[in-house]
Each structure stands twice: as structure tokens, then as C-alpha cells.
Amino acid sequence: MVCLWLAPEIAFAGGVGLQAHWLWSSRYPRVGETIRLLREFNVAGSAQHAELRGLADDRATVFLDGRDVAEFTSARRFATAKVSSLKAGKHLLEIEATNQAGAAGVWLQLDWTDSDGQAQRLVTDSDWEVRDTNGAWRRAVSLGLLGIAPWWRPAGELDDYDQWKRAIGTAQADEAARIRVMPGFQVELVRSSQKGEGSWVSLAFDAKGRLIVGREGPGILRMTLPKIDTSDEIKVEVINDKLQECRGLLWAFDSLFANANNSKGLYRLRDTDGDDQFDEVKLLKTTGGGVGHGRNALTLGPDNLIYVIHGNNVLVSETDRTIPDDSPLRHLAEDRLRPAFWDRFMFDTDAKVPAGYVARTNADGSMWQVVAGGFRNPYGVDFNADGELFTFDADNEGDQGTPWYRPTRINHIVSGGDYGFRQGSANRPGRYAENLPSTLNMGLASPTGVKSGHRGKFPSPYREAMFVCDWSYGRIHAIHLDPDGASYRGRSEVFLEGQPLNVTDVTFGPDGAMYFVTGGRGTQSGLYRVRPVGQVSNQPVPDKHVENVFHAKRRQFERWHTVEVPAAVDALWPSLGSNDIWLRHAARVALERQPVEGWREQSLKSPTTLESATTTISSLLALARVAGDPAARQSICERLNSLPFEKLSTEQRLDAWRVYSIVFTRLGKPSESIAKSATELLAKQYPQELEEPNQKLCELLAYLEWPPLVETTMPRLEAAVEQEDKLAYLTILRNVPSGWTLDLRRRYFAELRKADLFDGGNLVPIAINGIREDAVAMLSADDRRELSLIVEPAADSSGDIAAVTAARPVVREWELEELEAKLKDAAVPRDVARGERLFRDALCIRCHRFGTEGRTLGPDLTFVASRFGPRDLLEHMLVPSKVIDGKYRQTTIETKSGKVMVGQVVGGDGQNLLLAPDPLRPTKVTKVALAEIETRQASPVSPMPAGLLNSLTEAEILDLLEYLRVGRR
Numbered sequence: 001m002v003c004l005w006l007a008p009e010i011a012f013a014g015g016v017g018l019q020a021h022w023l024w025s026s027r028y029p030r031v032g033e034t035i036r037l038l039r040e041f042n043v044a045g046s047a048q049h050a051e052l053r054g055l056a057d058d059r060a061t062v063f064l065d066g067r068d069v070a071e072f073t074s075a076r077r078f079a080t081a082k083v084s085s086l087k088a089g090k091h092l093l094e095i096e097a098t099n100q101a102g103a104a105g106v107w108l109q110l111d112w113t114d115s116d117g118q119a120q121r122l123v124t125d126s127d128w129e130v131r132d133t134n135g136a137w138r139r140a141v142s143l144g145l146l147g148i149a150p151w152w153r154p155a156g157e158l159d160d161y162d163q164w165k166r167a168i169g170t171a172q173a174d175e176a177a178r179i180r181v182m183p184g185f186q187v188e189l190v191r192s193s194q195k196g197e198g199s200w201v202s203l204a205f206d207a208k209g210r211l212i213v214g215r216e217g218p219g220i221l222r223m224t225l226p227k228i229d230t231s232d233e234i235k236v237e238v239i240n241d242k243l244q245e246c247r248g249l250l251w252a253f254d255s256l257f258a259n260a261n262n263s264k265g266l267y268r269l270r271d272t273d274g275d276d277q278f279d280e281v282k283l284l285k286t287t288g289g290g291v292g293h294g295r296n297a298l299t300l301g302p303d304n305l306i307y308v309i310h311g312n313n314v315l316v317s318e319t320d321r322t323i324p325d326d327s328p329l330r331h332l333a334e335d336r337l338r339p340a341f342w343d344r345f346m347f348d349t350d351a352k353v354p355a356g357y358v359a360r361t362n363a364d365g366s367m368w369q370v371v372a373g374g375f376r377n378p379y380g381v382d383f384n385a386d387g388e389l390f391t392f393d394a395d396n397e398g399d400q401g402t403p404w405y406r407p408t409r410i411n412h413i414v415s416g417g418d419y420g421f422r423q424g425s426a427n428r429p430g431r432y433a434e435n436l437p438s439t440l441n442m443g444l445a446s447p448t449g450v451k452s453g454h455r456g457k458f459p460s461p462y463r464e465a466m467f468v469c470d471w472s473y474g475r476i477h478a479i480h481l482d483p484d485g486a487s488y489r490g491r492s493e494v495f496l497e498g499q500p501l502n503v504t505d506v507t508f509g510p511d512g513a514m515y516f517v518t519g520g521r522g523t524q525s526g527l528y529r530v531r532p533v534g535q536v537s538n539q540p541v542p543d544k545h546v547e548n549v550f551h552a553k554r555r556q557f558e559r560w561h562t563v564e565v566p567a568a569v570d571a572l573w574p575s576l577g578s579n580d581i582w583l584r585h586a587a588r589v590a591l592e593r594q595p596v597e598g599w600r601e602q603s604l605k606s607p608t609t610l611e612s613a614t615t616t617i618s619s620l621l622a623l624a625r626v627a628g629d630p631a632a633r634q635s636i637c638e639r640l641n642s643l644p645f646e647k648l649s650t651e652q653r654l655d656a657w658r659v660y661s662i663v664f665t666r667l668g669k670p671s672e673s674i675a676k677s678a679t680e681l682l683a684k685q686y687p688q689e690l691e692e693p694n695q696k697l698c699e700l701l702a703y704l705e706w707p708p709l710v711e712t713t714m715p716r717l718e719a720a721v722e723q724e725d726k727l728a729y730l731t732i733l734r735n736v737p738s739g740w741t742l743d744l745r746r747r748y749f750a751e752l753r754k755a756d757l758f759d760g761g762n763l764v765p766i767a768i769n770g771i772r773e774d775a776v777a778m779l780s781a782d783d784r785r786e787l788s789l790i791v792e793p794a795a796d797s798s799g800d801i802a803a804v805t806a807a808r809p810v811v812r813e814w815e816l817e818e819l820e821a822k823l824k825d826a827a828v829p830r831d832v833a834r835g836e837r838l839f840r841d842a843l844c845i846r847c848h849r850f851g852t853e854g855r856t857l858g859p860d861l862t863f864v865a866s867r868f869g870p871r872d873l874l875e876h877m878l879v880p881s882k883v884i885d886g887k888y889r890q891t892t893i894e895t896k897s898g899k900v901m902v903g904q905v906v907g908g909d910g911q912n913l914l915l916a917p918d919p920l921r922p923t924k925v926t927k928v929a930l931a932e933i934e935t936r937q938a939s940p941v942s943p944m945p946a947g948l949l950n951s952l953t954e955a956e957i958l959d960l961l962e963y964l965r966v967g968r969r
Contacts, residue, residue: 016181016495017121017182018492019145019477021124021144022105022106022145023107023130023141023143024099024104024130025133025141027143027431028690028692029102029104030099031099031101034097034098034099034133035096035131035133036097037124037131037140038092038094038128039092039093039127039128040090040092040093041090042090043091043114046086046087046088047083047112048112048114048115050083050086050110050112051081051082052069052080052083052108053080053081053109054072054108054109055074055076055077055078055079055105055151055154056072056097056106057104057106058075058098058099058100059071059072059073059097059098059100060072060097060106061096062093062094063093064083064086064094065092074154075107075151076151076155083110101721105143107124107146109122109123110122124140125491126139126141126490127491144440144443145443146443147443148443149405149724162860163499164472164521164523167502167518168523168524170524171192172192173518174499174526176188176528178498178499179496179498181496182478182493182495184459184533184534185532187496188528188531189526190234190526191223191527193525198519199217199525200215200216200221200517200518200519200525201215201247201517201520202246202249202297202505202517203249203515204250204507205510206222206256209225209509209510209511210225211515211527212249212251213517214249214258215245216245216520216521216522217244217245218242218244219238219243220240221236221237221239222238223235223236225509228511228513228531239269239277239278240258240269243258243281244260244262245260245262245294246258247296248296248309249298250298250306252306256270256278257269257284257298259296259308262291262294264288264289265285265295266283266295267281270282284361285368286317287314287316289313289315289350290314291313292311292313292377293313293376293394294311294314295310295311296309297309297381297382298381299382302383303360305360305361305362306361307358307360308358308360309380310356310357310359311376311379312348312351312355312421313351314356316354316357316359316370321354323354323370327369328371328558329357329372329373329418330416330592331626332353333353333665334352334422335665335666336422336665337665337699337700337702337703338702338735341774342769342771343423343424343426344424345766345925346398346425347424347763348376348424351422354374354418355373355375355376356373356374356378356393357370357371358370358372358378358381358389358413369562372415372416372418372419373419374417374419374435375411376396376406377447378392378393378394378411379392379447379448380448380469380506382466383452384466385452385454386548388412389413390452390466391410391413392408392409392442392450393408394445394446394447395407395408395409395444395445397761398761398763399427399764400760401724401764402760403724404427404428406421406428406429407429407438407441407442408443408447409440409441410438410439410468410490411436412439412487412582414554414585415558415586416585416586417436418435420435430692431655431692433617434658436582436585437581439479439481439489439490440491442492444472446471446473447471448469448470448503448504448505449467449469449507450469451507451514452467453465453478457511458512458514465479467479469504470503471502474498474499474501475494475495475497475503476495476497477494478492478493485580486554502523503517503518504517504518504520515528515529516528550582550583553586557572557583558589562593565594568591569591569598569602572587572590572591573602576615576619577614577615578614588621588622591619591622592622592625596623596626603616604620604623604635604639608642610647610648613643613648614652614655616639617640617652617655617656620639620640621662624662624666628666630667630668633663634673637663637674637678638677640656640659640678641681643656646685650693653685654693657682657700658696661703664703678704679704679706682704682706683701683708686712687716694716695725698729705736705738706739709739710736710744710748711739713729714733717748717751718751723758723760727758730748730751730755733748734778735775735778740778742787745783746787749790750790752772752775755771756793756794765920768793775791810951811950816875816879818954819954819958823874823961828958830962831955832963835961835963835964838956838959838960839960839963844960847943847944849861850862850964859885864964865964870961870965877949878949880944880946884940888904889942890902890904890938891915891938891939892935892938892939893933893936894935895928896934902917903916903918904916904919904943911930912927912928912929913933914926
């Protein structure tokens with residue numbers, strides 16, 4: 001027996017425990033597709049308080065032991081079902097799900113309390129089986145955790161992305177009792193940072209079991225911890241006061257290695273005279289570039305080399321991003337068919353390939369090889385018990401709502417891997433033949449420390465897990481990894497969480513316990529210890545599990561990534577056709593290392609039958625990446641043209657089209673004959689049924705200037721369900737030079753005006769403005785006159801902030817003291833509905849998001865009441881310049897001629913700075929020559945105008961505050 005309801009008002013915090021995945025039968029859902037998912041599970045004793053909650057895009061029916069128990073019809077709002085009886089024994093949970101159009105997925109979580117009073121949970125994850133429309137059963141495909149695109153956070157989800165702000169200005173770290181941890185473990189606060197000790201960002205233990213702590217500012221601390229359960233004081237000493245922001249610390253080779261971000265280098269510290277102090281501080285490697293996404297963690301590899309992970313602002317050397325030729329990672333390029341000028345206004349403008357990367361070096365720094373790249377800002381890195389390397393990479397939250405948004409992710413880092421991060425709209429979230437996929441898409445997060453559980457003495461399965469830290473949401477996840485071919489698949493569990501718990505790094509001590517620290521951005525720091533309750537296994541995890549044949553084969557190929565081996569080509573060639581992308585990748589990278597003269601002809605003569613198609617595509621991809629000779633264009637394209645495209649799988653077609661793109665970007669624009677033959681072949685395949693393949697093929701045909709493209713694509717643009725799909729077509733068609741009629745132009749700009757109201761990150765308006773500028777530049781003078789009323793952005797009903805504010809009568813120039821006393825008057829009921837109207841009328845919605853409404857030009861206010869009390873919130877509104885979020889702070893520039901300009905810096909180059917004076921119009925920029933700048937400093941004035949509340953009455957202000965506190969009712 002069940003009771004089902006939609007839960008628009010019920011708030012759900014994540015809590016500790018397993019995290020549910022969005023599932024489907026593949027990454028390419030079909031319109032009208034119906035699938036069936038199933039999972040068997042056991043219940044020990046009679047379950048109590050069993051509850052289902054779930055989401056579906058578009059519709060899902062849930063069956064428990066053949067009984068219909070729930071129906072989910074929304075991806076934005078939780079549905080919940082009470083299950084009144086769940087008896088002991090084996091059960092079968094099934095989901096029948098249908099996709100009507102657009103994206104497709106199912107998310108489910110079943111919680112119950114067993115007969116011993118223990119909370120239990122079953123979630124949708126990659127252990128489920130799926131039966132697709134062809135009737136075949138196989139493993140379901142995980143699309144990622146709650147919070148991924150295109151569904152984002154559902155209504156009522158209480159996780160607070162800005163919880164870390166509650167740790168600003170406190171004198172004590174949050175008490176351990178407020179931290180929720182998985183049953184069987186206990187957390188204790190070991191120490192709060194004291195005055196002068198700074199904010200803590202990294203951890204390592206030395207050979208004597210003392211804890212080394214890196215500070216956000218200058219210096220490194222060393223803590224001698226007392227034995228557990230004793231009252232001895234902690235000895236704290238400064239062991240270095242010069243190195244700046246050591247985000248990475250490692251004890252190895254009787255030395256302390258420090259990756260000092262603001263000092264822009266990797267250092268080795270040694271005690272050469274035996275006085276227990278580091279008298280030798282040696283710079284091993286200087287790396288130029290920025291410090292935001294900077295020099296991060298260190299770990300020691302099974303090969304006894306030091307692995308260093310860097311964010312995308314860091315150069316490979318002191319002066320540039322050139323990758324040493326003996327590195328496993330080679331032959332990277334931007335590989336962008338049709339660049340967008342407005343990418344210079346997007347974030348990470350300096351992030352060129354390899355972007356964020358992993359390098360390895362030896363103890364004296366005499367070698368420096370780049371192992372993998374294509375990351376954004378991976379902070380932590382570590383090897384698991386199998387000797388495999390993992391990181392937790394960051395998204396660009398400003399890209400949310402765009403087709404190029406790439407989620408935070410767990411990455412298995414392998415030799416020569418390119419993981420797809422590119423700057424701006426060149427970013428790669430989908431399938432690209434040369435890139436490797438994520439192990440698990442994690443949704444919204446701010447990744448920090450990473451550590452393998454095999455380094456501690458936790459019970460199984462935690463000893464085999466990777467622990468990854470999320471600074472923004474205040475969590476440590478346990479990532480459970482299951483071998484999957486030559487790589488892994490991952491399941492995530494919230495191991496512990498708190499608010500605030502701005503966790504920066506994690507490690508394991510010689511006592512087997514987990515230690516983690518909080519800090520960053522000047523926040524209060526704390527050192528915490530996590531121990532199992534009860535029996536602890538003292539048996540070490542073996543360095544390697546039972547050898548996996550696929551892993552072993554991949555590792556063999558990886559040995560050839562840095563050396564030329566005559567026998568390598570014949571040995572690896574069959575694996576170019578492997579169905580395992582990781583094995584295929586390792587073989588291709590090894591092939592690219594071998595002299596091209598030894599395998600070029602073999603590639604160009606590779607059979608183009610269906611059975612050999614994958615091998616041929618892989619070898620041609622390698623050849624396109626290394627050939628270097630424009631003369632190779634024709635022979636590669638001719639071989640591609642011979643493939644049986646009508647019989648290829650979706651993945652094979654995507655990979656083959658990608659090879660065309662790389663040929664054109666690396667070997668030059670094709671000759672007329674090559675372009676004609678390729679266009680004729682590709683046009684026969686357009687349009688595709690599935691969205692991602694259709695968009696990839698559309699981009700290729702746009703580059704080749706296929707005349708019917710606009711007319712053929714316009715219905716797809718107009719019918720697109722997902723915002724991301726509409727933006728993809730708007731981006732591709734924006735500067736197509738031919739095939740337009742006046743009616744097609746009018747239809748295009750009508751869709752572009754709809755995009756003006758799209759939700760998403762703060763870079764969405766920049767992208768839309770850039771798309772519009774490109775599209776308008778393609779118009780003739782006559783077309784501009786005919787379309788003058790539709791080419792401009794959709795009118796914003798809130799109007800210009802200054803004009804609307806000036807038009808409203810001033811009630812009073814409010815002061816904080818006048819309203820503060822009224823905040824405590826709980827006896828007066830507040831009108832929340834009027835507060836919601838005032839959120840619009842006072843123009844808050846013009847810049848701020850609240851729930852599912854508003855824009856992201858300013859800070860998201862959805863959880864603002866959980867971070868600030870009513871007084872602090874009121875003060876922010878009355879005095880917006882008192883505290884300004886760094887992401888929205890403007891810059892004041894004074895030129896040598898005396899001209900003063902204020903705005904946000906949105907780009908530039910070696911000669912000029914690009915300044916956007918109006919935060920609402922970020923692509924309307926002023927170019928300022930660097931040579932003409934006299935002074936440049938952060939503006940003390942907030943972009944948010946003062947006096948917005950002066951047109952409201954006292955009661956209206958209090959209603960607005962109440963709306964921000966409780967939300968829509």
C-alpha cells in the first residue's frame with residue numbers, strides 16, 4: 001500500500017549516504033523511447049518508514065515486486081511515495097520510463113529503517129540493469145548525480161552552494177557534533193586555527209607522524225599531535241614563512257615537497273644538518289601563469305615519481321604551455337572548426353591547451369613530463385590501491401544552461417589522456433573521439449582534496465574508496481570504484497557533511513584515521529579527525545588487487561607512450577578497434593608515438609568494412625593528429641568517405657565526423673574537390689534523429705558551407721525542447737553565410753529573442769549577446785531595415801534599473817537602525833505573496849536568482865536566509881557596497897589623461913584591456929590600451945545600486961525579507 005504526492009513545499013537536504021544517479025539506456029535518448037530498469041535488493045527484517053522519492057524526464061512508473069507503487073512525471077519537482085510494508089527478504093524494484101522529447105532520465109531513492117533501527121538506502125546507479133527498445137538487457141548508463149544538466153537542482157532541494165560563507169569571521173571552527181557522518185564513524189574537532197595561524201589549505205604527514213599544514217597565505221605549519229584520547233596539547237610551529245599558498249604538500253625521499261601556488265613553483269625542503277628544521281629550500285620547477293586555478297596537489301606514484309596537478313591558469317614551463325616532447329601527452333590543439341569572438345568575454349580567457357594538467361617529476365626535478373591534460377581546476381589527486389590515478393575536476397558554473405557546460409567530475413587519469421576542457425564555448429561535454437570520458441559526473445560542487453582510502457585503516461568498502469572533498473557544499477564523498485573494462489565506473493556516497501564545512505584537504509595519518517581541514521578564502525579553519533567506531537582492520541590493503549586483464553593490456557600500451565618500439569604497431573593495431581574506449585585510446589596514443597612513416601600506409605589502406613570501421617577511424621584519427629602535411633587531407637578524407645555510414649553506430653559516426661573536423665583544423669581548409677565530396681556524403685546523413693549527433697554534423701556542414709543547412713535546421717531549432725539544444729543551433733547558425741531568406745532570418749531572430757529569457761549561469765547572457773552580434777553582422781543593410789524590430793534583445797519588463805528606480809516615489813531613505821527593531825517582532829504576520837511581487841518590483845529579479853526564477857548576474861539568493869540572519873541581510877540590501885562578492889566586484893581604471901572608468905574586466909590581450917561598464921550588458925565593452933593605464937584597482941562600489949529599498953514602505957521591506965526567508969508558499 002502506498003501514498004503518493006508531489007512535494008512542491010517539502011525541502012530535502014542531501015544527508016549522508018548513497019547518492020542516486022540519473023539513469024537511461026544510453027547518452028542519446030530517442031523521442032518516444034520506453035525503457036525498463038530493474039534492481040534486486042534484500043531487506044533484513046521487516047522494514048519501517050519506507051519512502052520513495054524520485055524524478056523523471058518525462059514519465060516513469062515504479063513497480064515493487066510487480067505492484068505499481070509510484071509515478072514520477074517531473075524532473076524539477078520531487079514526487080514522494082510512502083511504502084507501508086516492506087517485508088524481510090528479496091525484492092525487485094522496476095521502473096518503466098518513457099521519453100516524450102528532449103533529454104531523458106530517471107532518478108530514484110528508496111529509504112527505509114530496518115528491524116535493527118538502521119537506516120538503509122537503495123538508489124538508481126550503474127548497478128541497475130536496463131532493457132532498451134530492442135529488448136536487450138544490459139547495464140544502465142549513469143548520466144550523473146542530482147544537479148547535472150539539463151535538470152539542475154529540483155525545487156525543494158536544500159543543499160547550499162554558499163554554505164562556506166558562514167565560516168567567515170568566526171573565531172572557532174564548527175563543532176564536530178554538527179557534522180553528519182556515516183554510521184560506524186565518529187568525527188572530532190582536533191584544533192581550530194588560532195590568531196596568526198592563517199587559513200589552511202593542504203595536509204601531509206611527515207616520517208615522524210607529524211602533521212604538515214599549508215596556509216593560504218605565506219608559510220607552512222607543523223603540528224605534533226598527541227596520542228588519541230589524551231589531553232596533551234598540540235605543538236604548533238612555523239617551519240617556513242616564505243613560500244606562498246602551498247596547496248600541495250608531500251613527504252617523500254626524506255624531504256618535504258611543496259607546490260607553492262603564489263610563489264609559482266615546486267620546492268623541495270630538506271633538513272641537511274639534523275636540527276629538525278628545513279635549512280635547504282630548493283626551487284625544482286618554475287611554472288608561469290596565473291594563480292586562481294593554480295598549482296595544486298602532489299602525490300607519489302607507484303613508479304616513485306612525484307605527480308603534480310595544476311589548474312588551467314598555470315603554464316607548463318616558466319614562459320609558455322609547450323609540452324616537453326618526451327611526455328605521454330602530445331599533439332594537443334584547440335581543434336575548433338568555427339571559433340567565437342565572444343569567447344574572449346567568457347571566463348578563463350588565458351586557458352589554452354593543455355589547460356589544467358598532470359605532470360610528473362623526480363626527486364631532484366631534473367625531469368618534467370606532462371601525463372594528461374584537458375582539465376579545468378582539479379585541486380586534489382591520488383592513486384588508488386590498484387596504482388591508478390584519480391582527480392575531482394571543477395566545472396565553470398557560469399556556463400550552466402549552455403550546450404558547452406561541462407559538469408564537475410571524477411576523472412580516471414591515464415597516460416596521454418585529454419579530458420576535454422577548452423575555454424569558452426569550445427568546451428567539450430559530449431563525445432569527442434580524442435577525449436576520454438568522466439568516471440562519474442558529480443553535479444554542482446567545488447572540488448578540493450582527494451585521497452585514497454587504502455592509505456588508512458578504515459573497514460571495507462571505505463578502504464577501497466576514493467575520498468573527494470567538496471568545498472562549496474561542505475562534504476566529503478566516498479567514491480566507490482568498480483572495474484569496468486580498462487577503467488572503472490563509480491558510485492558516490494556522501495561520507496560526511498556539515499554547514500559550514502569548507503573542507504580544503506584530506507589525508508590519512510599513521511594511526512589510520514582520516515584527517516581533514518577546513519579553510520580557504522580567508523575563512524576560519526579547523527582540523528578534524530574521523531575514526532571508525534568499534535573494530536578496525538589493521539591489515540593493509542594490498543598495493544594491487546587481482547590483476548585486471550584489460551588494465552594490464554592498457555598499461556602495456558602506456559609503456560609505449562614515451563618510446564619508439566619497432567614491434568609496437570603490430571601489437572597494438574587490433575586494439576584500435578576495441579569496444580573499450582580506454583583500451584582504444586591507449587593503443588592510439590602509443591601509435592602516435594611511433595614514426596608515422598612506419599604506419600601511414602597501413603592506416604590509409606585499413607579496410608572500411610563495418611567489422612573494421614572502428615580500427616580504421618582510430619588509425620585515421622591518429623594520422624590526422626600527427627601527419628602535419630596538408631597533402632594528407634585528401635587521402636584521409638577519401639578513406640573516411642568510404643566508410644559505410646548508414647550501418648555505423650552512433651558512436652562510430654560521431655568519431656568519424658570528428659576525424660573530418662581534425663583534418664580541416666590541423667591540415668587546413670579543404671580544397672574544392674575535397675570539400676565537395678565530403679559535403680555530398682555528409683549532407684546525405686543530415687539531419688540525424690538524435691540531438692548530439694545532429695548538432696555535431698550541423699557544425700561540420702556549417703564549416704563546409706552546405707547551402708540548404710539553414711532551411712533544413714530551422715525546424716529543429718524551433719522544435720528543440722531543451723534550452724541547451726536551442727542554444728547549440730543558435731550558435732552554429734549565427735554566422736552561416738548562405739542559404740538565408742528574409743523569412744528564415746525572421747524565424748532565427750524570433751528564437752534568439754526567446755533565448756534572452758533563458759536561465760543559467762552568469763555567462764549565458766554574454767554568450768547570447770555574442771551570438772546576436774555575430775548574427776546581426778551577417779545581415780545586409782536591407783535585411784537590417786526589414787528586421788529592425790526583431791534583431792534587438794527581447795524587452796525586459798523590468799526596464800532600466802536606474803530609470804525604474806527614479807520613477808518610483810521615495811518613501812524614505814531608510815537606515816538600518818530604523819528597521820532593526822521591527823525584525824524581532826514575530827507577532828506581526830507577514831505577507832509572503834506581496835514579498836514575492838516586491839522581489840520583482842524592486843528589480844531584485846533583474847540580477848538575482850531565487851529558486852527557479854531570476855537571472856544570475858548577481859549572487860544567487862536561493863539560500864541566502866540560511867547564510868545570513870535578517871539583520872545582516874537587510875544591511876546587505878541597504879548598504880550593498882559594505883561587502884562585495886569577489887566574482888561581481890568591478891574595477892576602477894584611471895588613464896594617464898585623467899579619464900576614470902569603472903566596470904568589470906572581461907578580457908584583453910598583451911596590448912589592451914576590455915572593460916564592461918554595464919554589468920547587465922557584458923559584451924558592450926570599452927577597449928583600454930594597457931600603456932595608457934595610470935592606475936587600476938578594485939572598485940569599492942557595488943554594481944548593485946544603493947537606495948533600491950527607498951521606494952518601499954516599512955511593511956513592504958519586511959514582507960520582502962520574509963519572502964527571502966521562506967520562499968514561495
